[in-house]
Amino acid sequence: MIKTFAPAQTLATLDERSSEIFRRIVESYLHDGGPVGSRNLSRSLTQALSPATIRNVMNDLEQLGLIYAPHISAGRLPTQSGLRFFIDAFMEVGDLPPDTRTSIETQIHAAGNSQSVEQFLTEASQILSGLSRGAGLVLATKGEGALKHIEFVRLDPQRALVVLVMQNGDVENRIIELPAGVTQAQLIEAANYLNAHIQGLNLTDARREIARARDTIRTELDALSRHLVETGLAVWGGTANDLPARLIVRGRANLLEDIQAGDNLERLRTLFDDLERRENMLQLLDLAETGEGVRIFIGSENKLFSLSGSSLVVAPYRDSEQRVIGALGIIGPTRLNYARIVPMVDYTARLISQLLR
Known part of the structure; x- marks a missing residue:
């Protein structure tokens, strides 16, 4: 199981009622992307609370910077800080379901029979895209042949x-x-x-x-x-900071499905511009290499995707000497199903590491 760590100071300020309301707001956002109001929350909470009481709690959460109202009289959405807090404090990440594990294994091993490493990694990127409904990304350092x-x-x-x-x-x-x-x-x-x-x-x-x-x-x-x-x-x-690399992205159309307004379309174009910049590609390796296992970056938490407002779930894959030789992950909107995608990326990275040794 992949562990997350809670910011204790913020967590200590929330009682059971506040925690549940906050979790319901985030879970609703991750499910359908829209704000949730006090009346709808009152129907789903385990405690019987009036809409007025819920609004007071929501105001407190807003003061903490965890949620915000996109429009006057609208429901609430989690802020970027709120999403990070939710992931660190409340999200439980377990093992992959057996059917998903089997699907990844079957597809990765089939892709491993490709004629070249690049074809194999391209297939891996496509597999991640298909399983996540996001864009699958693989950064492959250019191998040194004999x-x-x-x-x-x-x-x-x-x-x-x-x-x-x-x-x-x-x-x-x-x-x-x-x-x-x-x-x-x-x-x-x-x-x-x-x-x-x-x-x-x-x-x-x-x-x-x-x-x-x-x-x-x-x-x-x-x-x-x-x-x-x-x-x-x-x-x-070359050096570690000037390593030739290939960036493979599959499933861009999946991101387009989340486009609802012109500003979102422009942000998506910005994301793709970021991906095409040669000098930024190796930042993905840096992101993966500086931490153990899977790392989650939400919106502006990393400079590479700061303008597009996208989330990135990324993990390194390694050679037989445990050196990081590439990174893979999933790019998507901030309402990604993180609990499902984190073990998916982690398992895929470990399989690729095994097959490339």
């Missing part, structure tokens, strides 16, 4: 194109900055050295191999070639 051949192609005096041919047939082109004064002969010399020493290694291991062989490089290559090799590999390998 190198077969490297070639340097000069573009201008300061830059060169690096052609990386992988053993699985993939070809990647990357641009590096050249040391001042490097010659074409030195480009060829550096490529020949690399092809002789790091064939079959991925870029991370190749970088380590070059570091270990640095003394040998000093004797076998002149200073410019050595600088080219060391600088080139450092650029290709």
Whole structure:
């Protein structure tokens, strides 16, 4: 079971009656998205309370910042803070129902037979979308394949194109900055050295191999070639903050079903703009990696989706060494069925981790 933690100070201010009214307001919102008024609440509470008494409690909850009235004389809706409080204080998240677990297992294992990892992850994104009625999202860091051949192609005096041919047939082109004064002969010399020493290694291991062989490089290559090799590999390998990645989103039409007004449509466009921004994609990895298991972000709680007002339920998936290599989750309106979606995302992430090892 995935645990949530209650903000004790706020919880202590609510008596049993206030807690029940607050929970009913949030549950009604999560169910149908609309505000609920005192008269309707009086029919559903376990305690017999008059609408006037309920209104007084609602006013207290509003003073605490947990609910608000969207219009004069309207019922109440939970605020973003109220939703967060509800999730932390009241939401119970248990195991997946057996039929849902079986459905995820069947679909994920079938997708695991895809021809490529990207196809597999695309299927996983689609599976999450179909099960949640939200948009399924998968962020996949670009895998480092084994190198077969490297070639340097000069573009201008300061830059060169690096052609990386992988053993699985993939070809990647990357641009590096050249040391001042490097010659074409030195480009060829550096490529020949690399092809002789790091064939079959991925870029991370190749970088380590070059570091270990640095003394040998000093004797076998002149200073410019050595600088080219060391600088080139450092650029290709990247860093944790500059890791090539693919963003896969499926089920956008599900979000459109929740559109009820023009401002919502504009917010949805903003969400998709956020998703397309290259510099923001890796924030998803940061969100997943900084906490254990599933994390829930409501509206402006994370900068990536602050303008669209959407919620994100996200979890990391890991390789055989327990390193985070990607993240998956569900994007939807703030009235997502969190109690159902959290274990769904968690279980899917664990299955994908197993299949990618």
